[in-house]
Amino acid sequence: xxxxxxxxxxxxxxxxxxxxxxxxxxxxxxxxxxxxxxxxxxxxxxxxxxxxxxxxxxxxxxxxxxxxxxxxxxxxxxxxxxxxxxxxxxxxxxxxxxxxxxxxxxxxxxxxxxxxxx
Numbered sequence: 692x693x694x695x696x697x698x699x700x701x702x703x704x705x706x707x708x709x710x711x712x713x714x715x716x717x718x719x720x721x722x723x724x725x726x727x728x729x730x731x732x733x734x735x736x737x738x739x740x741x742x743x744x745x746x747x748x749x750x751x752x753x754x755x756x757x758x759x760x761x762x763x764x765x766x767x768x769x770x771x772x773x774x775x776x777x778x779x780x781x782x783x784x785x786x787x788x789x790x791x792x793x794x795x796x797x798x799x800x801x802x803x804x805x806x807x808x809x
Contacts, residue, residue, distance in 0.1 A: 693718065694740050741767040742757060742765055745770075754768070
Protein backbone atom coordinates (compact mmCIF):
# COMPACT_ATOMS: atom_id res chain seq x y z
CA UNK A 692 0.00 0.00 0.00
CA UNK A 693 1.27 3.45 -0.97
CA UNK A 694 0.25 5.79 1.89
CA UNK A 695 0.20 9.58 1.56
CA UNK A 696 -0.58 11.42 4.80
CA UNK A 697 -1.81 14.99 4.31
CA UNK A 698 -1.28 17.64 6.94
CA UNK A 699 -3.58 20.58 7.71
CA UNK A 700 -3.58 23.04 4.82
CA UNK A 701 -3.25 20.42 2.08
CA UNK A 702 -6.39 19.58 0.13
CA UNK A 703 -6.85 16.40 -1.88
CA UNK A 704 -7.62 18.34 -5.10
CA UNK A 705 -4.33 20.24 -4.72
CA UNK A 706 -2.45 16.98 -4.10
CA UNK A 707 -4.02 14.95 -6.91
CA UNK A 708 -1.95 16.43 -9.84
CA UNK A 709 1.29 15.69 -7.96
CA UNK A 710 0.25 12.07 -7.37
CA UNK A 711 -0.99 11.50 -10.92
CA UNK A 712 2.42 12.42 -12.33
CA UNK A 713 4.17 9.62 -10.39
CA UNK A 714 4.12 5.87 -11.10
CA UNK A 715 2.14 3.80 -8.59
CA UNK A 716 2.77 0.39 -7.13
CA UNK A 717 -0.49 -1.08 -5.90
CA UNK A 718 -3.15 0.65 -3.84
CA UNK A 719 -2.87 4.40 -3.16
CA UNK A 720 -4.34 5.56 0.16
CA UNK A 721 -4.61 9.23 1.12
CA UNK A 722 -5.13 9.80 4.85
CA UNK A 723 -5.75 13.17 6.49
CA UNK A 724 -3.86 13.76 9.72
CA UNK A 725 -4.89 16.03 12.56
CA UNK A 726 -2.82 18.92 13.90
CA UNK A 727 -1.48 16.66 16.64
CA UNK A 728 -0.33 14.02 14.15
CA UNK A 729 -3.06 11.41 14.55
CA UNK A 730 -3.93 9.32 11.49
CA UNK A 731 -6.78 6.89 10.81
CA UNK A 732 -4.69 4.42 8.79
CA UNK A 733 -1.95 2.34 10.42
CA UNK A 734 1.29 3.50 8.74
CA UNK A 735 3.21 0.34 9.63
CA UNK A 736 1.36 -1.56 6.89
CA UNK A 737 2.47 0.89 4.18
CA UNK A 738 5.10 -0.17 1.68
CA UNK A 739 5.73 3.49 0.82
CA UNK A 740 5.02 6.37 3.22
CA UNK A 741 4.95 10.01 2.13
CA UNK A 742 3.86 13.24 3.79
CA UNK A 743 2.06 16.03 1.94
CA UNK A 744 2.69 19.43 3.50
CA UNK A 745 1.89 23.07 2.83
CA UNK A 746 4.61 25.71 3.30
CA UNK A 747 3.18 27.01 6.59
CA UNK A 748 4.05 26.51 10.26
CA UNK A 749 0.90 24.54 11.20
CA UNK A 750 1.40 22.03 8.39
CA UNK A 751 5.13 21.57 9.06
CA UNK A 752 4.64 21.14 12.82
CA UNK A 753 1.94 18.53 12.16
CA UNK A 754 4.35 16.70 9.83
CA UNK A 755 6.99 16.70 12.58
CA UNK A 756 4.46 15.23 15.03
CA UNK A 757 3.37 12.59 12.52
CA UNK A 758 6.95 11.51 11.93
CA UNK A 759 7.65 11.28 15.68
CA UNK A 760 4.46 9.30 16.36
CA UNK A 761 5.06 6.84 13.51
CA UNK A 762 8.57 5.98 14.63
CA UNK A 763 9.19 5.06 11.01
CA UNK A 764 11.21 6.62 8.21
CA UNK A 765 9.38 8.73 5.64
CA UNK A 766 10.03 7.91 1.98
CA UNK A 767 9.27 11.39 0.68
CA UNK A 768 7.69 14.77 1.30
CA UNK A 769 5.39 16.46 -1.22
CA UNK A 770 5.14 20.24 -0.82
CA UNK A 771 1.87 21.59 -2.21
CA UNK A 772 2.26 25.29 -2.88
CA UNK A 773 -0.74 27.43 -3.67
CA UNK A 774 1.07 30.00 -5.81
CA UNK A 775 3.84 29.73 -8.35
CA UNK A 776 5.81 32.52 -6.65
CA UNK A 777 5.82 30.82 -3.23
CA UNK A 778 9.37 30.17 -2.07
CA UNK A 779 10.51 26.56 -1.78
CA UNK A 780 12.32 25.58 1.39
CA UNK A 781 15.55 23.64 0.77
CA UNK A 782 15.83 22.91 4.48
CA UNK A 783 12.95 20.41 4.32
CA UNK A 784 15.26 17.67 3.04
CA UNK A 785 17.42 17.94 6.14
CA UNK A 786 14.42 18.45 8.42
CA UNK A 787 12.71 15.22 7.34
CA UNK A 788 15.82 13.36 6.10
CA UNK A 789 14.15 12.27 2.85
CA UNK A 790 13.63 13.48 -0.74
CA UNK A 791 11.36 16.51 -1.17
CA UNK A 792 9.29 17.26 -4.27
CA UNK A 793 7.68 20.68 -4.70
CA UNK A 794 4.40 20.84 -6.60
CA UNK A 795 2.97 24.14 -7.79
CA UNK A 796 -0.34 23.83 -9.59
CA UNK A 797 -0.62 25.41 -13.01
CA UNK A 798 -3.29 27.95 -13.82
CA UNK A 799 -5.87 25.27 -14.57
CA UNK A 800 -5.42 23.64 -11.16
CA UNK A 801 -5.12 26.74 -9.02
CA UNK A 802 -8.21 28.11 -7.38
CA UNK A 803 -8.76 31.81 -7.98
CA UNK A 804 -11.36 33.61 -5.87
CA UNK A 805 -14.71 33.79 -7.61
CA UNK A 806 -17.13 36.62 -7.07
CA UNK A 807 -20.77 36.70 -8.05
CA UNK A 808 -21.91 39.47 -10.40
CA UNK A 809 -24.78 40.87 -8.39
